[in-house]
Amino acid sequence: MRLPRSGAGWTIAVFGALAVLLGALGLIWPEAQLRMLGFEVPAERAAGDYTGTFLTASSMASFNMGVYYLLAAATEWRVFYRFTVWFRLVTFTVFTITVLSDVAPARFFGVAAWEGLGAVATAVGLWWDARRAGAAGAAGERAVGSGPVPATDAVS
Template sequence: MRLPRSGAGWTIAVFGLLALLLGALGLIWPETQLRLLGFEVPTERAPGDYTGTFLTASSMASFNMGVYYLLAVATEWRPFYRFTVWFRLVTFTVFTIAVLSDVAPDRFFGVAAWEGLGAVATAVGLWWDARRAAAGAAGSTRPDDSAAAPAPDAAR
């Protein structure tokens, strides 16, 4: 696996790695994952309580998403980076509404904040990368940058 080649790539790599690790945590130690999210962990579950099933599905989705993000970094798939900005903002909104409407505990707002801040960080990284690329392109058109070796035909 190669390291990210851009600022935006680093934000996607960090999110992907954490999604992968937290997904694995939820698969291996689901009670720990529930406690991190601020949910109660009863000693015994009632019949028909499918919390474990839902957590397994969510953890597997998180694990897979981490793999997708890391694959996007390995290929520097910039359209994917842009796509994640908008959908992470949607996720931030939905999770925030879940907390404000008492569907999720207050501590769950940390997940919403992570999504929102991650979206903003990636957006800033994309902007910074574009500025850097534009400055590099503008800098290479200066007359004093023409110190390249002559073409083989011109040397004859």
């Protein structure tokens, strides 16, 4: 697998790797995942308690999402990067409201914060990458006088 080639790509890769690892943890050791999130882990579950089923589904979704993020980072799929910024901010908002309305324990706010900070980090990475590309383009125009050489016309 290729390493990311941009600042934004690194933020996506880190999030993807952690999503894969945490998804695997939830599949292999669900009790640890629940404790990390601040949920109680009773010795025995009551009939009709589908916490394990929901955790398996969430963990598998996290694992798969992590793979998608790693693929996006490996291919520098910048449209995906921009898309994630907005939807991670939505996730931050929903998770924060969940904590504030006492639907989830306070420790669950860590998940909201991770999403929000990740969205901001990726947005800053996208801005930084664009600024760096603009500066490189301007330097190429000054040096050559006719603008940067298109990638398809560059000599290998």
